[in-house]
Amino acid sequence: MTKNEIYPKMSEAIVAGDRVAARALAEEAVRSGLDLLEVVEKGYVPGIQKVGELWEQGEYFLPELITSAEAMKAAMSVLDPELNRKGVGTRMGGKVVIGTVEGDIHDIGKNLVASMLQAGGFEVIDLGADVKLEKFIETAEAVGAGMICLSALLTTTMANQRRLIGLLRDKGLRDKYKVLVGGAPASRKWAEEIGADGYAENAVAAVKLAKSLAGHS
Numbered sequence: 001m002t003k004n005e006i007y008p009k010m011s012e013a014i015v016a017g018d019r020v021a022a023r024a025l026a027e028e029a030v031r032s033g034l035d036l037l038e039v040v041e042k043g044y045v046p047g048i049q050k051v052g053e054l055w056e057q058g059e060y061f062l063p064e065l066i067t068s069a070e071a072m073k074a075a076m077s078v079l080d081p082e083l084n085r086k087g088v089g090t091r092m093g094g095k096v097v098i099g100t101v102e103g104d105i106h107d108i109g110k111n112l113v114a115s116m117l118q119a120g121g122f123e124v125i126d127l128g129a130d131v132k133l134e135k136f137i138e139t140a141e142a143v144g145a146g147m148i149c150l151s152a153l154l155t156t157t158m159a160n161q162r163r164l165i166g167l168l169r170d171k172g173l174r175d176k177y178k179v180l181v182g183g184a185p186a187s188r189k190w191a192e193e194i195g196a197d198g199y200a201e202n203a204v205a206a207v208k209l210a211k212s213l214a215g216h217s
């Protein structure tokens with residue numbers, strides 16, 4: 001299958017919530033030696049974006065969202081180890097602690113950012129979703145990370161991005177870490193307002209930003 005044939009099929013598999021097809025297409029992409037970053041961005045991401053639109057239009061409900069999220073996870077479970085392997089040996093970026101903030105269970109976008117950072121040469125410690133703010137700091141301190149990435153998809157939980165920065169200040173640790181924020185309600189303006197080091201609107205931009213903040217592009 002050519003790229004032009006396989007990318008729409010990947011997107012369709014996510015929209016249909018078809019785990020088996022999503023996984024099989026990812027395996028085919030690996031076998032064919034396709035650029036896996038491009039596969040994620042042009043094959044799978046348009047699918048999950050479409051799912052978001054269908055939800056907003058009231059066409060999709062919770063069960064559809066969950067099966068689509070599962071299909072995305074199935075594809076990423078094939079692609080992640082490959083992306084990870086490629087990053088090995090070029091881990092120049094340092095350690096990054098990432099998670100979705102407390103009170104928020106959305107993890108699809110965060111998982112994409114984590115995968116892309118890993119592929120981009122960072123060592124990624126993914127704490128998952130609904131992560132206690134203290135846990136981000138404890139982990140960053142324990143592993144010697146240089147960067148903390150906070151995802152939030154709810155207008156209510158984005159306040160936790162601000163709180164995390166406040167906690168770092170209280171502990172005298174603010175200057176030790178670069179803090180990146182993202183997720184649908186975040187913006188460049190929000191990042192500035194809360195004193196974060198940066199904001200990126202998607203996973204590819206997140207890697208670029210992380211690299212420039214880590215001192216190499």
Ligand code: B12
Binds near residue numbers: 051155180184
């Ligand atoms: C899928 C989904 C769900 C799934 C989540 C499954 C999962 N495992 O993640 C389920 C069904 C479980 C769910 C639950 C809920 N959801 Co929901 N959900 C969505 C939906 C449709 C898509 C989100 C998504 O995955 N997008 C695709 C990914 C790829 O995009 P992304 O997350 O934005 O991530 C990209 C960028 O933002 C960026 N990025 C993300 N994180 C980071 C971090 C950093 C550091 C950086 C730099 C960049 C970055 O890069 C990513 C990749 O390109 C959105 C609608 C939308 N359009 O966003 C609603 C949405 C976020 N949900 C919403 C709501 C209200 C809920 C619920 C409260 C519903 C309910 N009443 O139960 C619960 C939340 C419970 C909780 N406590 O968290 C609202 C939020 C409204 C608001 N303003 O707060 C939205 C906007 C829908 C709506 N229009 O009403 N949801």
